[in-house]
Amino acid sequence: MFTACGSSPKPEAEHEEEALARTEFTxxxxxxxxxxxxxxxxxxxxxxxxxxxxxxxxxxxxxVTLITRIKGGSEVMQTKARVGKVTGIYVADVAISDSGIYDIEFLIKNAKLDERLALTDFKVE
Structure with a gap:
């Protein structure tokens, strides 16, 4: 009887959920x-x-600031985005404590722009 050398099979990695994407305009x-x-x-x-x-x-x-509100309700939190490694890209870590449907307003301000995008229907499980 022969046995194989090497490590035992690795368990499958936990399935990562695919990122969601949206494009919005002003x-x-x-x-x-x-x-x-x-x-x-x-x-x-x-x-x-x-x-x-x-x-x-x-x-x-x-x-760039993200303001999170419970759908149709009051502000839950604000998250300031940090500048990414590539020009025009910003990164924000949003942690919402309770499940539900939320609205997120994006505030974007620099020397040329002062824009607000109020977006709806972000589902938190």
Whole structure:
């Protein structure tokens, strides 16, 4: 009888959920963002790609804040995004404590822009 050398089989890695993506616009701004499915009490990373539609350039040196509200209700939290490694990309870690349906408002401000995008129907499981 022969036995194989080497390590025993590794258990399958836990299945990672696929990132969700949305693209939203104002007259001046394109906001394409990807985020991990929202789970109560766990951080979800938002990767936010911002483009200035007046000239097609990435939005530089902006303050980006995400304001989270329970659907139709009051503010739950604010999350400031940090500047990503690539111009025009910002990263925010959003951790919502309770399940439900939420609205998230994106505030984007720099020397050229001062935009608000109020977006609805973010489901937190």
């Amino acid at each position: 007259d001046r701004l394109e906001n394409f963002f990807e985020y991990e499915p929202l789970k109560a009490g766990k951080p979800s990373q938002f990767l936010i790609h911002l483009t200035d539609l007046s000239d097609g350039t990435p939005v530089e040196k902006a303050e």
